[in-house]
Amino acid sequence: MPHFPQLDRRQLKLRPLSARRDKVYIERDRVLPTDTPRAFDDAGERLLDELTARLRAAREAGKPRMLAFGAHTIKNGLSPVLIQLMEQGWLTHLATNGAGIIHDWEFAYQGHSSEDVKGNVAEGCFGLWEETGFYLNLALIVGAYRGLGYGASVGALVEDEGLTLPEPVVLEKEIADCIARKDFEHAAAAADLLEAMFDAGSCPKTLATPHPYKQYGVQAAAYRLGIPLTGHPMIGHDIIYEHPLNRGAAIGRTAQRDFLGFAQAVSQIDGGVYMSIGSAVMSPMVFEKSMAMAQNLAIQAGRRIQDHHIVVVDLQESHWDWTQGEPPEDNPDYYLRYNKSFSRMGGAMRYLTADNRDFLLALAQRLDATG
Numbered sequence: 001m002p003h004f005p006q007l008d009r010r011q012l013k014l015r016p017l018s019a020r021r022d023k024v025y026i027e028r029d030r031v032l033p034t035d036t037p038r039a040f041d042d043a044g045e046r047l048l049d050e051l052t053a054r055l056r057a058a059r060e061a062g063k064p065r066m067l068a069f070g071a072h073t074i075k076n077g078l079s080p081v082l083i084q085l086m087e088q089g090w091l092t093h094l095a096t097n098g099a100g101i102i103h104d105w106e107f108a109y110q111g112h113s114s115e116d117v118k119g120n121v122a123e124g125c126f127g128l129w130e131e132t133g134f135y136l137n138l139a140l141i142v143g144a145y146r147g148l149g150y151g152a153s154v155g156a157l158v159e160d161e162g163l164t165l166p167e168p169v170v171l172e173k174e175i176a177d178c179i180a181r182k183d184f185e186h187a188a189a190a191a192d193l194l195e196a197m198f199d200a201g202s203c204p205k206t207l208a209t210p211h212p213y214k215q216y217g218v219q220a221a222a223y224r225l226g227i228p229l230t231g232h233p234m235i236g237h238d239i240i241y242e243h244p245l246n247r248g249a250a251i252g253r254t255a256q257r258d259f260l261g262f263a264q265a266v267s268q269i270d271g272g273v274y275m276s277i278g279s280a281v282m283s284p285m286v287f288e289k290s291m292a293m294a295q296n297l298a299i300q301a302g303r304r305i306q307d308h309h310i311v312v313v314d315l316q317e318s319h320w321d322w323t324q325g326e327p328p329e330d331n332p333d334y335y336l337r338y339n340k341s342f343s344r345m346g347g348a349m350r351y352l353t354a355d356n357r358d359f360l361l362a363l364a365q366r367l368d369a370t371g
Contacts, residue, residue, distance in 0.1 A: 009242065009243065009244040009246070010244045012128055012242065012244070013128070014128050014129065014130040014133065014243070015125055015128060015129060015130065016129070016130055016131070017106075017109075017110060017129040017130065017131040017132055018110070020115050020120075020129055021115070021116065022112040022113055022114050022115055023114040023115070023116070024075055024077065024112060024113055024114040025111060025112040026077060026079070026107040026111050026112065026113075026213060026216045027111060027213070029076075029077040030077040030079070030080055030216065031076065031077045031078050031080060031081055031357055031360075031361065032080055032081075033080060033081050033084045033361070033364050033365070033368070034365075035361055036361070037357065037358040037359075037361035037362045037365075038355070038358045040354070040358070040362065044352055044354065047311070047350050047352050048362055048363060048366060049366075050309075050350070051273070051275075051309070051311050051350070051363065052363070052366045052367060052370065054273050054309045055090060055273050055367065056367075056370060057271075058271060058272045058273050058309075059089060059090065061271055063268065063269070063270070063271040063272035063273075064092050064093060064265050064266075064268050064269050064272035064273070064274075065090055065091050065092050065093070065272060065273050066091075066092065066093040066094075066095070066265055066266075066269070066272070066273065066274045066275065067082075067085070067091050067093070067094050067095070067275045067277070068094070068095040068096070068274070068275070068276045068277070068279055068282070068283035068286075068287070069094070069095075069096050069100065069276075069277040069278055069279060069283075069356070070096070070097060070099075070100065070277070070278035070279040070280070070282070070283075071096065071097060071099035071100040071102075071103055072278050072356065073096075073100065073277055073278055073356050073360070074096070074100050074103040074104045074107070074218065075103050075113065075114055076356060076357050077357075078356065078357060078360055079104065079107065079216045079217070079218045080216070081360045081361060081364050082094070082218050082221075082360070083218060083221045084364060084368075085360075085364055085367070086221055086222060086225055086227055087221075087225065088367065088368070090367050091227065092227065092228075092265070093227070093228050093229075093230070093262070093265045094151075094218070094222060094227065094228070094229040094230070095151075095229070095230045095231075095232060095258075095262055095282075095283070095286070096151075096229070096230075096231060096232070096279075096282075097231070097232055097233060097234075097237075097279065097282040098231065098232075098233030098234065098237055098238035098240075099237070099238055100231075101136075101150065101151065101154055101219065101231045101233070101238075102132065102136065102238055102239065102240065104154075104217055104218050104219050105132070105135075105136060105154055105157075105158065105217070105219070106132060107213055107216050107217065108158045108211045108213050108214045108216060108217035108219075108220060109131070109135070109158075109209075109211050109212075109213070110131075110212075110213070111212065111213040111216075115127075126239070127239030127242045128239075128242055128243075129239070130243075132239060132240065132243075133239070133240050133242060133243025133245060133246065134200070134243060134245055135157065135209060136154060136157075136240045137196075137240055137243055137245040137246045137247065137250070138163060138196065138200065138207075138245060139153050139154050139156070139157040139163060140153050140154070140247075140250045140251060140254050141192055141193050141196045141245075141247055141250040142163050142164075142165065142193060143156065143250070143254050144189045144192065144193075144249070144250040144253040144254050145186075145189045145190055145192070145193045147257075148254065148257070149228070149230055149231070149254050149255075149257040149258035149261055150230065150231030150232075150233065150251075150254040150255045150257070150258045151219055151222065151223075151228070151229035151230050151231040151258060152219075152222075152223055152228075152229070153254050154219050154231070155217070155219035155220050155221075155222055155223030155224075155229060156223055157209065158211045158214050158217045158219060158220035158223075159214065159217075159220040159223045159224050161208065161209055161210055161211050161214070162206060162207050162208040162209045163206075163207045163209065164205065164206055164207075165193075165197060165205055165206075165207060166193070166205075167205065168194060168197060168198075171190050171191075171193060171194040171197075172194065174186075174187075174190050175187050175190045175191055175194070178190065185253075188249065189249075189250070189253060192247050192249050192250055195247075196245060196247060199244070199245060200245060228258075228261050228262075228265070230258035230259070230261055230262045231254070231255060231258050232255065232258060232259065232262070232282050232286050233251060233255055234282075235248065235251065259286065259290075262286060262290055263289070263290035263293055263294065266287065266290040266291055266294045267290075267293070267294035267297060267298070267305075269291075269294070269305060269308045269347075270298075270303075270305045270306065270307050270308055271307050271308070272308055272309070273308070273309045273310075273311070274287065274308060274309070274310045274311070275310075275311045275312075275313070276310070276311070276312045276313070276338065276342065277313045277314075277356050277359065277360070278313065278314055278315075278356050279338070280314065280337065280338050281337075281338075283338070284337070284338045284341035284342055285341070287341075287342070287345065288341055288344070288345060291305070291345050291346070295346075304346075305346065305347075306346050306347060307347060308345075308346065308347035308348075309347060309348050309350075310342050310345060310347055310348065310349040310350070311349075311350045311351075311352065312338060312339060312342050312349065312350070312351045312352070313351075313352045313353075313354050313356060313359045314338065314351075314353065314354075315353065315354075315355065316336060316353065317353055318333050318336055318339060318351055318353060319333060320333035320336075320339075322339055322343055322349055322350070322351045323348070323349075323350070325343060326339075326340050326343045326344070339351050
């Protein structure tokens with residue numbers, strides 16, 4: 001069997017995160033729930049009215065109110081709006097990609113994020129920041145050991161302002177005990193943590209990690225409020241994969257838990273609401289696989305999932321009326337992948353061309369006004 005050469009991450013020169021110049025500072029660039037959104041046209045107003053009514057009905061019926069978003073929702077400073085929506089009970093599940101997880105953590109940890117990609121790649125330092133790679137990878141390894149998902153692992157790091165690590169001798173005994181009772185999954189997660197602790201050097205039992213800006217941490221708020229915030233990463237897509245402490249097994253364990261938690265929420269979505277904001281790949285792809293499994297189980301139980309309301313928001317202009325289904329292949333809108341994917345998911349699908357700041361502000365203020 002051939003073995004191909006691999007890059008050795010241990011040879012990389014990492015830099016302190018404090019040395020990085022960023023573009024976005026959360027205290028300067030935050031969006032407050034009271035800020036004024038730009039006005040919508042009549043079609044946008046009708047969509048917001050319909051969505052507000054559906055969210056209110058779903059909350060009264062105890063149905064899921066899911067919000068999936070891309071990293072720019074975090075980079076645009078919208079964490080105060082997302083946190084208010086959670087605190088007021090409008091959201092039962094949030095989901096984002098690996099970059100959303102990272103930006104949210106960096107804001108909570110140091111108050112700023114979003115580096116110069118072009119300039120830093122040219123200098124050979126893009127993503128090669130010690131604290132982001134070390135703390136997030138270790139949080140995921142600890143989370144995998146604790147049985148947490150991807151988002152909750154990072155949320156716990158921020159909310160608890162640190163990590164508690166078992167003594168190596170305790171882990172060694174736990175691994176042996178797990179193998180004896182054939183709990184191989186937990187044995188493997190414990191072994192991953194033990195290896196990571198040795199690779200990281202001497203780690204204190206309690207690794208205190210202050211997060212002075214954790215009031216802006218969406219993951220921390222979700223963890224504190226007991227609301228699932230699931231992370232849906234892709235191997236190699238995020239800067240934490242550059243750090244030598246990165247462990248693919250921990251990524252897989254935590255991300256799989258989050259995928260199945262997301263799918264469980266989708267399995268209850270009949271009568272509920274799903275909002276997808278600025279996520280062209282992650283949200284539609286994860287949703288369609290979840291819906292396939294959910295519909296499979298529903299059909300086995302003699303029912304169908306069909307009364308769900310999907311709202312998709314992005315900046316891309318669309319000239320097709322998606323309430324009529326998907327367009328023919330000779331129409332350019334056919335290749336607007338996320339709309340096409342969601343239009344195939346049953347229920348009602350609505351599309352709004354809008355900036356995520358304007359949409360979330362307008363929605364939060366309508367919901368706040370209606371109680």
